[in-house]
Amino acid sequence: MKRKLMRRLTSAVAAALMTFAGLGAAGAAPAQAAAPTAEYVALGDSYASGVGAGSYDPASGDCKRSTKNYPHLWAAANPEYKLKDVTCSGAKIPDVRANQLSALKPTTNLVTLTVGGNDAQFAPVVEGCLTKDDSYCETGTIWASYYARNQMVNELSSLYKDIKARSPKALILVFGYPQAISTTGTCAPIELSARKRTAMNGFADALAEGTKKATVDASVYFVDMRKQFAGHGACGTAPWIHGVNLAESAATFHPNAAGQEQGYAAKFLATWG
8 A cells, every 4th residue: 555655646746746847748848949058259251151152141242151151050050059150251361350350259158260361362372373384373372371371370370369358268269271172183174283283282281380370379279171171172083172163263162062061060060069
């Protein structure tokens, strides 16, 4: 009798608790999605905004923010974060400071950034390599690489310190640029020689190394994307980066949707879940 009584009391108590919690006999009430409790601000240029990935937010205009860029993909997997994406195609270091840093707050928890390529004349260097001879391409990448390993370091370090000052509690992640071109494969409709590919990938290395040095100087985190994209450069068999894109010229040598998802977002998720 005591055992039966205890079971009845236990059941009664459980039923009472369920009723108190708003749960009826028909089952649990639908769970409500928790409101975001953390703030995430995405800064940077076309590699961060997702040029080349498609699915652009019309409201972003010429900034061409894709809903498939790595900030959106990471935020979708981490709904406790509220994303504020102020990335913009064509942004240089001064543009980030003038037009994007206002999105930061003392309460911001996470900041990501990719910038520096436009300051190092990425577009003119690419154009020269596509339209001029090997020597011209090599000379252009040498000059751009010198900037990336020297002056750009100081400019980026100063920018990172400004971000830290505005959001002192935030985790700051600086995503670098990958090597854009496979060493093998055909680059239709404009073929690139082995010398040009080597020169352009050397420029990508200079951007990565200069960015890394700046993050060390400013004590923020650098995320090197070169290994992540290895074997997936433009002109290869499984490209995550556009080659010459006649339909969308701005996408040339930028990550495609797979590059944003399997390259940048996958690295982001694997490291900071």
